[in-house]
Amino acid sequence: MPLAAPRRLIGAALVAASLVASTPAGVAAAPVTSAATTEAVAKLPQATTFTTLSGLPADTDLYGKLSGFVVHPVRTVYVYAQPGGAKPVATLPAKQLGSQTWVPVMESRKGWYRVLLPSKPNHLTGWIKSKGLKTARSSHRAIVTLSTKQLIVMKGKKKLGTWPVAIGGPETPTPTGRTFMLALMSPKKKTYSPLILPLGTHSPTLDTFGGGPGTVAFHGWPDKKVFGKAVTHGCIRVPASALKVLAKMPLGSPVLVAP
Template sequence: MPLDAPYRLIGAVLVATSLVASTPAGVAASPVALASAASITATALPQATTFTELSGLPQDTDTFGKLSGVVVHPTRAVAVYASPGGKPAATLPAKQLGSQTWVPVVEGRKGWYRVLLPSKPNHVTGWIKAEGLKKARSRYRAIVKLGTRQLTVMNASKKLGTWTVAVGGPETPTPAGRTFMLALMSPKKKTYSPLILPLGTHSATLDTFGGGPGTVAFHGWPDRKVFGKAVTHGCIRVPARALKVLAGLPLGTPVLIAP
C-alpha cells in the first residue's frame, strides 16, 4: 500500500525545537538529552510519551520479529487500553517532541490496533481504537546489528545503504529489540549533530540523561574515529550520509536493533 500524502511528508520536515541540549563537539551526548521542561499537560491518565513510564499494559513478546510496516496516527489524543474493551490505562497524544505521532501496529482485531508505544518500559504496547486514526504503510526499515556495528536501511527489498556506526558501550549498551522512528528534531544551537532522530526505546542502564528520560536516538558525530566502536551511552552515532537517509524515512518506520 503506498504512503498517503500527509505521511509521505513527515520524513522531510525539520522541526525546530529546544528539547535537545546543546553539547560541544567531542562531549559524550547519548542517550539524547531531552529537557524535562517538555512535560505534557497533566491528565487523569498518564500520557504515552518518551517521558513517561506506564504500567498495566502488555509487552511486545516478539521483540525481534519483522513488523508489517503498518503505522497509525491519532489526529487527537486517544485512549490506550490493556485489552480491547477494557478500562483505559493511558492516552496517546497526537504529537511527540514536536512531530506527529506515528506508531507501528503489532496486532490487529476488528476495530482495534495494538501498537508499540514510546514509553518505558521498553517494548510496552497498548490497544487503541481504529476509528479516527490515519493509517499508512512504511516500505522502509532500519536494521542495526550491534555485534558488527552496522546499520542497513531498506526500502522494501532495495538496500539504500549500509554504514559502520558507533553503539552503546559495555556499561551503557544500546537496547536490543524492535522499535520505531519516533520524531525528527533539529537543534536550535550548533551541537554534535545537525539532526536528532529519537526512537521509541530507552537506555536500560540510565534512568535519566541530561535531565531527560534516557531516550535512545540516531544522531551524527563530528569525530569519525568512533564509528565501528561500542563507546556511546546507548545512542547510535551514524555518518553524515546515513543521517541524511534516516531523516528521509517516515515517522513510525520500524527499526530493528539486533544483537
C-alpha cells in the same frame, strides 16, 4: 542517548528539549477525542517518551518483523490493556517531541489496533480504537546489528546503504529488539549533529541522562574514529550520509536492533 530536561541538547545521547522538531506545517496541538473528556484524560498518564507506564502488555516477539503499517491519532486517544477493555490505562497524544505521533501496528482486531508505545519500560504495547486514526504504510526499515556495529537501511527490497556505526558501551548498552522512528528534531544551534532522530526505546541502565528520560536516538558525530566502536551512552552514532537517509524514513517506520 537520553533526553535533556534543562531545555538543552544532551551530550551523548538524545533528544533535548532545546531542539526544534521538524513538524508538518499547520499541525496544531490536538484536542482529545469526544470520548475522552478533559477531566478524564488529565487523570491518566500519557504514552510518551517521558513517561513510565504499568498495566500494559509487553512485546513478546522482540525480533519479529513489523509490517510497516503505522497509525497516527489525529486527537488524543485512550490506550487499553486489551481490545474492548472497560477502563483505559493511558492516553496517546497526537504529537510529541514536536512531531506527529506515528506508531507501528503489531496486531489488529475488529475496531482495534495493538501498537508499540514510546514509554518505559521498553517494548511496551497497548490497544487503541481504530476509529479516528490516520493510517499509512512505510516501506522503509532500519536494521542495526550490534555484534558487527553496522547499520542497514532498506526501502522495500532495495538496500539504501550500509554504514559502520558507534553503539553503546559495556556499561550503557544500546537496547535490542524492535522499535520505531519516533520523531525528527533539529538543534537550534550548531552542535554535534544537525539532526536527532529519537526512537521508541530508552537506555536499559540509565534512568535519566542529562536530566531527561534516557531516550535512545540516531544522531551524527563529528569524529569519524568512533564508528565501529562501542563508546556511546546507548545512542547510535551514524555517519553523515546515513543520517540523511534515516531522516527520510517516515515516522513510525520499523527499526530493529539485533544483538
